[in-house]
Amino acid sequence: MLALDPSKKLSFNKTIADGDLVIVYERHDTMKAVNVSEGSVFQNRFGVFKHSDWVGRPFGSKVYSNKSGYVYLLAPSPELWTLVLSHRTQILYITDISFVIMYLEIVPGCLVLESGTGSGSLTTSLARAVAPTGHVYTFDFHEQRAASAREDFERTGVSSVVTVGVRDIQGKGFPDELCGMADAVFLDLPQPWLVIVSAAKMLKPDATLCSFSPCIEQVQRSCEALRMNFTDIRTFDVLLRAYEVREVKNDSMQGHGGSPSQQPPCKRRQTSEGSNKQESISSTIMARPSAEAKGHTGYLTFARLKCSE
């Protein structure tokens, strides 16, 4: 998933090989992570797919089943992984993940601490952000989940920049060996205010912290605890609204340019000359927001360690 060797750039022009992780795409909401293995098959409602048919084909290819159904084989990325990974816990999605990484100011070479690991959704994106020279130390108090996370990181190829520790961060704080070394700390815990003092010890001055909490009471208690040693404390909510697009044929306009009243009020660009000229005249493309949306995942509270002297 990541190009950790500067001489070998990230490129998907390589072909699918035995043992590779691919994302099998059926529809935008139906995807599955599969490890390619000669002799294995993949089965879904479109039929049976032989892995051997996949080997040697480029990523992004369309492959067929025995019943002429098809799927696409996509290359894995942290975004796709978040959508296909097995949920052992509630996970963070791209909206929160991308905002966290930007707001924590994480760049390659950073050292990031995370607790709890959960299902490793954010962790995978953190790995991308710090690679190849940085590192993510992630902790979870649940031994089984930590082990599953380690397996996932091996599978997605990020394990060289991620270390999973089994530790009760709320009870014990972060390990002393990491004191003063962290560029960023991320907390997704039921009682993050218990960890603020320890987090402050881990961070370099002016470094950033983020705490993710679903409830406002948790946020209030965390902010109170942060005021002692942190500044620039800000709390946000981020959401994503999706749009649907539809083409509507305007029968009355066959062969004519659309009458002005039929044009959508927003800006319309001319499509290119050549093919599809008929289409641009006789149909309208409309967009509207999707009816369903996520209302809330959690509040994101960010803070910066005060500069001491």
Added chain:
Amino acid sequence: MSGNQSNVDSVQSRRVTWEGCSVLLDINDGDRLVFSRLTENSTLKIGKKNYSLRPLIGCPFGSLFQVEYGAEGSKLSRLLRSAEVSNIEDNGDYQPVEEHRDNRELVDNNKAQSLSGEDIEELRRQGATGDEIIEALIANSATFEKKTAFSQEKYRLKKQKKYAPRVLLRRPVARSICETYFTKYPARIGFMRVDTLSLLLSMANVAANSDILVVDMVGGLLTGSGYVCNMYLESSPYPMDIVRMFNFGDEICKRIVRTSLSDLCSVQNDPSEQMGHDVSATANSSNEQMCSHETLTEPSGMEEIALPSENEVSKCKIPKAGDKASQETIDLWKANGFSSLIVAAPELDTWNTVKDLMPHLSHSAPFAIYHQYLQPLATCMHRLQSEKMAVGLQISEPWLREYQVLPSRTHPCMQMSAFGGYILSGVKICNPESA
């Protein structure tokens, strides 16, 4: 931490300012934001005076400075942590006490303060510090005691901003640069809000050691934010001023290169690249189209951004990004393809741009296209769908809301940004019809 500019992790390790670095100055807790470059001669204007920025050189980012009045006149001096604790909120022992006061008896008739302007000047001449002046003002206010605790705090803060203004030294990174521009000059970055920017970078799988194709018509903000990879820009005329604020060293600047679409498509006597010829034909025409949009509105209100004068530039060598890509590099891209595509080009036709650039992406490459307007993205998405060029297509609109979290005063902020742009994202597929 060394200020060694050739250090690969240079941006990361530089938590202390150095001569010639660019900084973001936060005056009075976000009231005013100014980008500046720290040199021997650079100054900052607060109120009616110009203050030298020399005391800021060599200090860690995050340091706070306050205007202090001394024998030699006033200057910016560094506030150490012990002096910072003046707000009730900073005090960890704050107990939310039942508030019995209210404002029923307070009349706003401008007569409450008994100290006059001359009195204050006199205090200053006697060497009173900013904080002492504030205390004097409070002591001489007839209504102060009658105010609620919150109101007193607001009063104190207001006086502090006027008589003892503070300057916070901030590191210019993607987040702070984007937020500042979004607040002050949103048009220059195409109204791209910070959460939108972060989504673009995430959706396009921006990471180290990847070749990302970027069409950046938002002043260089996109390029600078994704500095980790080799970013190849479209065509020359787009301004890239914002990139200079990121404090990149030579190493990183070398990785940010430009090319024009026609260079990308140009084929050197290669008969197998039949498609290449066709693409370059349209490329030239769209290139002309791009050139005609060269004149992006040059920023008029540039007074806040202290771009270095010629002399200063030669003294402190500021590495420049955006060199033209070598033929060798271009050949490499043609062999491997770009690992992803980001487009933020309000002046270009979205579908045409995407159509021309898609062939240069490697297989299964993700892309993210930003636009202020929905319709061009809707059209583009529809075309990509009908021509089976991509899957996982989605048009998203990010939503961001900030909260004020204070004891007994927690609520969403009164001000909110209603709009940060739209993003069309997807993954390129291998179209078997054209394979």
